Amino acid sequence: MFLSSLAFFARFVFQLAYAIKATQNKEISLNRNRRRGPRRISVVSMSAAMTDLKKSTVLITGAGGRTGHIAYKKLKERSDQFIGRGLVRTAESKQQIGGADDVFVGDIRDADSIAPAIHGVDALIILTSAVPRMKPGSDPSIGRPEIYFEDGAYPEQVDWIGQKNQIDAAKAAGVKQIVLVGSMGGTNPSHPLNSLGNGNILVWKRKAEQYLADSGIPYTIIRAGGLLDKEGGVRELLVGKDDELLQTETRTVPRADVAEVCIQALQFEEAKFKAFDLASKPEGAGARTKDFKALFSQITSRF
Numbered sequence: 001m002f003l004s005s006l007a008f009f010a011r012f013v014f015q016l017a018y019a020i021k022a023t024q025n026k027e028i029s030l031n032r033n034r035r036r037g038p039r040r041i042s043v044v045s046m047s048a049a050m051t052d053l054k055k056s057t058v059l060i061t062g063a064g065g066r067t068g069h070i071a072y073k074k075l076k077e078r079s080d081q082f083i084g085r086g087l088v089r090t091a092e093s094k095q096q097i098g099g100a101d102d103v104f105v106g107d108i109r110d111a112d113s114i115a116p117a118i119h120g121v122d123a124l125i126i127l128t129s130a131v132p133r134m135k136p137g138s139d140p141s142i143g144r145p146e147i148y149f150e151d152g153a154y155p156e157q158v159d160w161i162g163q164k165n166q167i168d169a170a171k172a173a174g175v176k177q178i179v180l181v182g183s184m185g186g187t188n189p190s191h192p193l194n195s196l197g198n199g200n201i202l203v204w205k206r207k208a209e210q211y212l213a214d215s216g217i218p219y220t221i222i223r224a225g226g227l228l229d230k231e232g233g234v235r236e237l238l239v240g241k242d243d244e245l246l247q248t249e250t251r252t253v254p255r256a257d258v259a260e261v262c263i264q265a266l267q268f269e270e271a272k273f274k275a276f277d278l279a280s281k282p283e284g285a286g287a288r289t290k291d292f293k294a295l296f297s298q299i300t301s302r303f
């Protein structure tokens with residue numbers, strides 16, 4: 001107890017010193033040509049440092065992916081609340097999303113390579129996933145396309161080992177909350193998605209979800225329905241459990257809404273220690289979801 005209080009205090013002092021130093025440096029460079037004399041910290045810069053301390057530092061992994069990129073952009077747009085970071089697999093992905101200094105390059109299958117991105121983070125949003133590829137020459141318009149995973153990038157390596165590496169790294173770094181995006185369908189081991197490329201993708205995703213739920217870190221597991229590249233923030237969102245939504249007509253959700261739910265989950269206690277399915281009504285069919293506290297309050301399932 002004493003040691004953890006001490007660690008918390010040391011971390012707080014370190015962050016305060018870092019924030020003050022950053023604003024101090026900024027002020028010094030601004031004033032360099034205007035005055036000489038002893039360095040001093042103004043009330044304004046001190047309060048800026050305190051404001052930075054109140055912000056939550058959040059890392060999005062898979063930030064070069066389709067949902068991950070939207071979530072990363074949303075974080076950056078809310079710079080009054082969050083200090084956003086991204087993790088991408090390659091330097092090319094980093095360039096594609098703007099190449100900012102807060103985008104780290106690392107491979108989630110290699111625990112050491114992701115540690116710098118996770119260091120100093122308050123919350124982690126996991127949006128990495130094994131990516132199925134279509135065999136060259138395969139034509140989906142004339143039958144089922146042939147799908148494969150690249151060597152070393154099967155769901156076992158990415159959705160299980162890779163997610164586990166992130167959870168372990170987050171735990172070691174004292175991360176206070178993890179949001180993990182998974183998929184609906186995981187209650188059925190014979191789900192057709194499991195046969196894609198012999199990857200058993202839902203099985204490995206589910207294993208990582210269980211690992212997170214058992215980690216002791218406050219978590220939110222979002223099991224999304226079929227993802228749509230449609231406008232976000234215009235639909236009524238639906239939450240469910242145990243794949244019950246798969247028996248209905250509402251089984252899809254825009255990527256932009258998934259990204260929004262990830263970020264909203266960081267802001268409400270009602271989202272913590274919860275796992276749920278997420279879908280949406282068709283646009284225009286319901287009242288658009290604005291009250292996320294109420295949405296999370298509907299969820300009763302811990303796994």
Ligand SMILES: NC(=O)c1ccc[n+]([C@@H]2O[C@H](COP(=O)([O-])OP(=O)(O)OC[C@H]3O[C@@H](n4cnc5c(N)ncnc54)[C@H](OP(=O)(O)O)[C@@H]3O)[C@@H](O)[C@H]2O)c1
Binds near residue numbers: 062107108128225
């Ligand atoms: N597609 C659907 O209909 C559907 C339905 C339900 C749930 N979901 C889930 O929703 C989430 C978001 O899906 P999405 O389609 O938006 O994702 P996506 O575009 O496929 O992005 C996945 C990201 O993970 C990254 N990644 C893969 N292996 C990595 C590694 N070893 N190290 C670091 N990063 C790695 C990929 O980077 P590279 O591109 O560089 O490899 C990519 O940016 C995923 O978990 C997905 O399984 C999808």
